Amino acid sequence: MESPMRTCWNATKGAVRSTSFLSAFVGIFQAVICLQRKVVTRDHKLIYWFAGCIAALSVLLEKKGRQSELSLYVLPRAADSFWYILVNQHLLPDIKNAEVLLFCLCMGGIMYYLEYEPDTMAPFLRGLIRRFLASRISTADPAPKLGAPYSYVNTLNSGHDLNSQDKHPKSPASSLESGEQLNLEAFSGL
Numbered sequence: 001m002e003s004p005m006r007t008c009w010n011a012t013k014g015a016v017r018s019t020s021f022l023s024a025f026v027g028i029f030q031a032v033i034c035l036q037r038k039v040v041t042r043d044h045k046l047i048y049w050f051a052g053c054i055a056a057l058s059v060l061l062e063k064k065g066r067q068s069e070l071s072l073y074v075l076p077r078a079a080d081s082f083w084y085i086l087v088n089q090h091l092l093p094d095i096k097n098a099e100v101l102l103f104c105l106c107m108g109g110i111m112y113y114l115e116y117e118p119d120t121m122a123p124f125l126r127g128l129i130r131r132f133l134a135s136r137i138s139t140a141d142p143a144p145k146l147g148a149p150y151s152y153v154n155t156l157n158s159g160h161d162l163n164s165q166d167k168h169p170k171s172p173a174s175s176l177e178s179g180e181q182l183n184l185e186a187f188s189g190l
C-alpha cells in the first residue's frame with residue numbers, strides 16, 4: 001500500500017457518506033410519515049409512496065459512481081416489493097417459492113452485465129463475483145481444472161468425427177443411439 005493514511009482517510013470518508021445516506025433515507029421516510037400523522041389523522045397508502053420518493057432523494061449524498069452500484073442492490077428489493085403488491089391486490093397468483101424465481105431473474109441481470117458490460121459494475125463487485133464464480137464465467141482468466149467425469153465424457157466424444165453439416169461434435173446422448181452406453185461407475189461419487 002503506497003499511502004496507508006490516504007487509504008484510511010478515503011475509507012472513512014466513504015463509510016461516513018454511506019452511513020449518512022442510509023440514516024438520511026430512514027430518517028426522511030419516518031419524518032414524512034410522522035408529519036402526515038400529525039397533520040392528518042387518517043392514514044392513506046399514497047403517503048407511503050410519497051415518503052419513499054422523498055426519501056429516495058437521499059441517494060444524492062452518495063458519489064455518482066456509487067449511485068449506480070446502489071441501484072443494483074436496490075433493484076431486487078424493489079422487484080420483490082412490487083411482486084408482493086401485485087399478489088396482495090390479487091393481480092397475480094400467489095406462487096409458492098416465487099421469490100426464488102425473482103432472485104434468479106435479478107441474478108441473471110447482474111450476470112448479464114458482468115458478461116457483456118463489465119465496465120458498468122464497480123471493480124470490487126466485479127472482482128468479488130469473478131472470485132466466487134470464475135469457473136462459470138467466460139471472461140475469467142484461467143480455465144478451471146475439471147474432474148474425472150468431465151474427462152470421461154470428453155474421451156467418449158473424442159473418438160467421433162465432426163458431422164459435415166453441423167460443425168458440432170456429437171454428444172454422448174447421440175452416441176447412445178448408435179448402441180454405446182455410458183459407464184456410470186467411471187463417475188466419481190455415483
